[in-house]
Amino acid sequence: DEVTVFAAAAMKTALDRIAADFEAETGHDVTLVLAGSNLLARQIIQGAPADIFLSASAEWMDVVEAEGMIVPGTRADLLGNALVLVSGNPDSQPVRIGPRLDLPQLLDGGRLAMALVDSVPAGQYGKAALTSLGLWDGVADHVAQADNVRAALALVSTGEAPLGVVYATDAAADPGVSVMGTFPADSHPAITYPVALLTGSDDPADRAFLDALSAPAAQQVFRDQGFTLAP
């Protein structure tokens, strides 16, 4: 049987592996459709042939749920993530991220790369964290907003921006940047990756893959990529 998974693009590496294992085990076919969560959510609402939605933001899962397109009781927070401060300079010293962090001095006139702070989840979390730490006002004018985390990361790894705020998972995978510190988990709303089965997709294969996503083997793959497991 076919399982079509609409998933946030950043999860590609992990999902590729999990899907391959699942196919080998069950003989089902898994199709991974990867794009921005907002885009996928809108398409699901417009009738896209998706069985499972794995979103990088609770907000967009809420929208899908509000449209009544989620099989009740199947939504769960699958994963979590952490927010880190990265630098393009390999020799940069680790810092403690807290209210006393002198970000402007670290930036030294450069830009702080983030995802879009009002619309893309990673940016929203980052802004929330900086705000709660009282750092936002000091850097607001120096933020360069990319349209997604990867683009923000690219700004740092190409040396365009000295520092960036990105997910731990992305930072870990990019050899061009080094992590200077992790934002305290309580400085921003919990970063969650909700998953749900979509209405009209209630066949056994779909449920099997949904279950496989939270099976220990899959969890190990996610952990290898730097995700935390949802509480």
Add this chain to the structure above:
Amino acid sequence: MSLSVSIAHSLGAFRLDVAFQAPPGVTALFGPSGAGKTTVVNAVAGLLTPDAGRIEVDGTILLDRRAGIDLPPHRRRAGYVFQDARLFPHLSVRQNLLYGRWFGRGDGPGLAEIVDLLGLGALLSRRPAALSGGEAQRVALGRALLSRPRLLLMDEPMAALDRARRSEILPWFERLRDVTRIPILYVSHSAEEVARLATTVVHLDRGRVAAQNLPLDKAPGVTLRATLRDYRANVAHLDTPAGPISISAHAPPLALRLRIDAATVLVALSPPEGLLGTTVIPAVIEDVRNDLLHLRAGQALLLARRPPGPLPATGTAVHAVLTAPPRILPE
């Protein structure tokens, strides 16, 4: 078949306002550069819709502004040879020639005949860009003829042709005129061409018809009506208001107008004798105007060029010597 044109049109400061009838045969549009000849021809072809007027060919109304009739060009069946050749650059000479055939009906000359007449044999597979100016114009001529039009429009079709080619094509036009009897509107600057071809001459000047059916060319001369008295041994003996005139002809001429150019008339004080191939007509000097002698001969007036040197007084009896046979004009 005949063509009747009556149109008015404004182009910038230029005002065209002409009306004329073109009987079967060749109607020459004659006049100085900028007189409006091309504009008239365009209106007949339907490429220009005049501000007002009416155009009719042989009972078919092509245009009647008042009645709201304006036949599109492709339904007028007017074969048009343009002042510039306007060949289709993407088609070979052969395809250009046959273009009108895709749409044309009716009878007409065949490709082989036209190719032969216009000497296009070696050019058939060429593109227009590889033709000389005269070659291009000949192809344009052939293309129009092959489209089997019910009306031919020719805007200086032979200006780019050399004399040899012209004199080859002229007789063929004459035949076309006499055989097919489709009206031909012919713009030309060559008095010779017009004299030979035209049944009717419409003189245009600054957008008006200055004269119609008047002397054929700007070269001075007169036209006489003539009646055939006798035809023997290839010589036609004609009676004219100026007296009897004999001309050689391959067949008894049916046409009954003679054109005598002033340039072909000499004036002799005594009857000249032994002048081979001339016709001598007794006359009286009536006037000298514009370098021309006006001679009264019988009931007719003849014109001769003013000779250099002193002239006899008006009233002197002289002899008009026609140094070339008069041309026969179609009626």
Add this chain to the structure above:
Amino acid sequence: MSLSVSIAHSLGAFRLDVAFQAPPGVTALFGPSGAGKTTVVNAVAGLLTPDAGRIEVDGTILLDRRAGIDLPPHRRRAGYVFQDARLFPHLSVRQNLLYGRWFGRGDGPGLAEIVDLLGLGALLSRRPAALSGGEAQRVALGRALLSRPRLLLMDEPMAALDRARRSEILPWFERLRDVTRIPILYVSHSAEEVARLATTVVHLDRGRVAAQNLPLDKAPGVTLRATLRDYRANVAHLDTPAGPISISAHAPPLALRLRIDAATVLVALSPPEGLLGTTVIPAVIEDVRNDLLHLRAGQALLLARRPPGPLPATGTAVHAVLTAPPRILPE
């Protein structure tokens, strides 16, 4: 100043291989459609690089394939009047006329003079699209003349002009030829134009020079050398190999060649008397060929058209009557 051309070039199956010298004055390129006239002119202008050859104007080498010299068109200073007018559509008539001035050096006629000569006054602010065929050609003519060239190339410059305009412009060309002494290469189909203008005639046929400096036009006739014996009261008395001939002239003619067209020669058996404005020359019928009578007159040969009717035997003494004054050709 003079022009020397010697080029070979292939265009498809057409092979051009010509060499000629053009002395100061007007060199007419004469020949049937497709003979290669435009190709030669293009090569001189630099618009076409011939496969081989050499072109030189007055000591300046424009082209020498062997030496690798090929002056670009804009450095040849060859004023070119094209077979098609090729006016710049985005410029007004005035701007077209003055175009060459932006680059031209040297002296030459002024705008006012050219506008006047060519009757362009009313057209100056028009766009080329609003001109008639003849008007456009006149502007092209003016544009080339105003570019102050050291060499004029004219490809049928007057084909689109009416007779009146032509005869207005011709004398001006004559003056241009006589006054400026820049070489003019002149392509024309009009024997009359060529006869009047040309210093040298180069006959082209199928890509070769068929003849140079030979009789000026296809109209049969002869050319006689003449010497001025006397000039009085606007009449020039000339000695020619055919005997004395008098012609009227506004000034003592310097040129010493006379052109006598066969069409202007009548044959009389007895000396005609009282024929006003004619010249009578005693002659002997020598031959009848191609509808032409060959007449021996003094040491010269004259040609006359064969009159209709029976002819006297060859050897008969007759009188050649020149019905029009011979034309004076420039030497």
Add this chain to the structure above:
Amino acid sequence: MPPDWLSPEEWQAVALSLKVSGWAVLCSLPLGVLTAHALARWRFPGRQALNMLVHLPLILPPVVTGYLLLLAFGRQGAIGQWLEPLGVVFAFRWTGAALAAAVMAFPLMVRAIRLSIEAVDPRLEQAAATLGASRPWVFLTVTLPLILPGVLAGSVLAFAKAMGEFGATITFVSNIPGQTQTLPSAIYTRLQVPGAEAQAGRLVLVAIGVSMAALLLSEWLARAAARRVGA
């Protein structure tokens, strides 16, 4: 190029992009020629509105165009709901990708063709009319052959654009491997996860190669057409 240079999924994306772009160009060409002719030669009310409509996909951010397509041609869309009973479905199908590519490429195609039409000497069309050709015949036998270089230029521009089109496509038909994952979507997906840049680079090379071939072919055809006219 060894076949395992790209994964089967990637080869699929290449093949799909070729199919999508090819059909997009082929199907929109007649409409493009007609529109260009109308804009160049006809005078009718609403001409400027049509002109605007044609240019719209150029002006709008591609995502907006994609979203509008989704709203119009989605299964629940204003037009889509009427087409679905007829068996014509665009949403989340390769046909939709072709539609998106065609729409995005349309302004380029129309402009190129329109410029060519405006350059055709109307006196040649007049000559054809006097020889008996009605308007459609004049167009077919004179105008069309003379604008061939422009039609070619328009087609190759449109093809190149279709090969590169991403924003509208992923928004309209999502990013379903084997069905709607075109070459640009595949490249995008690989750019979203760390470490896949090399893979993305390979796909970029393939994209360049394909379009280069199309470009060379069109130049060659245009030259052949010009030779036919010029000599």
Add this chain to the structure above:
Amino acid sequence: MPPDWLSPEEWQAVALSLKVSGWAVLCSLPLGVLTAHALARWRFPGRQALNMLVHLPLILPPVVTGYLLLLAFGRQGAIGQWLEPLGVVFAFRWTGAALAAAVMAFPLMVRAIRLSIEAVDPRLEQAAATLGASRPWVFLTVTLPLILPGVLAGSVLAFAKAMGEFGATITFVSNIPGQTQTLPSAIYTRLQVPGAEAQAGRLVLVAIGVSMAALLLSEWLARAAARRVGA
């Protein structure tokens, strides 16, 4: 249109887009004309390579173009590092947005101009040469005036594309309100969050309005130029 119909930040985005697109077109126009002329009329080795290079931004997904721009013109980029000491900085500046827009619009501009050049009758250029005009003069006094409609068409196409360009711009210079946040970035941002569609719609209308004005202006200018030639 009341001034509070859009927020000040949005008005800024509109103004910035106009500035960016205007400069992008103005500055790339001379190079566009030159390139078009070279492609249309010159024969030189590497002509096809140049042709390909010009088309590249069309073929590549915009994100890739943006990334390549970053690598080339970034502060540490291959070209950027040489320009920085000269005071020419693109990164995070509106100039960078203009560069991205110019690059993305370049193929459209060049194609339109090239088609016009190819339609110019070379016999007119020959006539100019015989009247003493050297190659550059022929170009300036004959070719250029005759291709004005094509230059206009190319400019308006390029302007429209620049107004709509998003992917390459945000990747290259990111999204800094007031400095690099163009209209499409603003629209994109608003499409990322649920419920801001109305706001995005308003911005879309502004984008359409601006481009419509540009389009009408160009049509009017082209008609004026044609009138000059035609009558």
